[in-house]
Amino acid sequence: MPRPIISPSVLASDFGQLTAECRRMIKGGAEWLHMDVMDGHFVPNITMGAPILSCVHKSIPDIFMDCHMMVEHPEKWVDDIAAAGGALYCFHIEAASDPLSLIRTIHDKNMKAGVAISPDTPSTAITDEIGAASDMLLVMTVYPGRGGQKFIESCVPKVAELRARFPDKDIEVDGGVGPKTVHSCAEAGSNVIVAGTAIFHAENPEAVILSLREAVSKAQSCKVPM
Numbered sequence: 001m002p003r004p005i006i007s008p009s010v011l012a013s014d015f016g017q018l019t020a021e022c023r024r025m026i027k028g029g030a031e032w033l034h035m036d037v038m039d040g041h042f043v044p045n046i047t048m049g050a051p052i053l054s055c056v057h058k059s060i061p062d063i064f065m066d067c068h069m070m071v072e073h074p075e076k077w078v079d080d081i082a083a084a085g086g087a088l089y090c091f092h093i094e095a096a097s098d099p100l101s102l103i104r105t106i107h108d109k110n111m112k113a114g115v116a117i118s119p120d121t122p123s124t125a126i127t128d129e130i131g132a133a134s135d136m137l138l139v140m141t142v143y144p145g146r147g148g149q150k151f152i153e154s155c156v157p158k159v160a161e162l163r164a165r166f167p168d169k170d171i172e173v174d175g176g177v178g179p180k181t182v183h184s185c186a187e188a189g190s191n192v193i194v195a196g197t198a199i200f201h202a203e204n205p206e207a208v209i210l211s212l213r214e215a216v217s218k219a220q221s222c223k224v225p226m
């Protein structure tokens with residue numbers, strides 16, 4: 001089973017706060033930083049793009065930027081995100097006209113490739129071929145577009161279905177995940193946990209990171225090897 005990874009979803013109103021949050025999360029034990037890139041088309045909101053990510057990367061060169069591309073035409077931004085220092089480029093299957101070719105393009109730019117599914121998309125949209133070609137699969141547990149939404153429990157069986165087909169892949173969950181909701185995700189086989197509100201609205205964000213990681217480790221240790 002792949003190792004537990006915590007990827008705090010960072011969003012801030014100014015660049016200084018963004019980099020400060022990233023540094024604090026890394027110091028607090030986060031392996032990845034989840035960067036929500038929204039284009040105002042695939043989702044109604046606009047957040048940040050390659051120029052901001054590039055500044056973050058220059059300021060924190062060792063950062064692992066887990067770039068969640070909530071964008072139309074995801075093939076358009078691969079070069080820019082790679083140049084900005086993106087480590088993982090995760091696109092939505094709903095927005096991709098040729099997912100396999102896009103995965104190859106992402107790999108050619110030396111980034112890991114992730115494939116995301118929104119709540120109404122079945123896990124079978126990630127075919128065996130697409131899943132095998134990618135490095136990470138993202139099951140959204142809210143409708144993409146903004147933080148602070150309620151976790152959709154009915155998305156969790158999709159994690160289990162994907163884990164059964166892809167035992168060695170990173171499987172990420174994102175949306176409404178926190179200390180109360182992480183357990184079902186971890187038990188279903190998710191090893192990469194994204195959390196925004198649960199971490200940034202907590203009195204002790206570092207303790208939340210630790211509890212999320214412990215939930216994944218505990219679920220993994222309870223699994224009987226096949």
Ligand SMILES: O=C(CO)[C@@H](O)[C@H](O)COP(=O)(O)O
Binds near residue numbers: 009143149
């Ligand atoms: O991409 C998204 C939502 O579109 C997520 O990354 C959220 O921003 C995570 O925030 P919380 O749901 O944990 O508050």
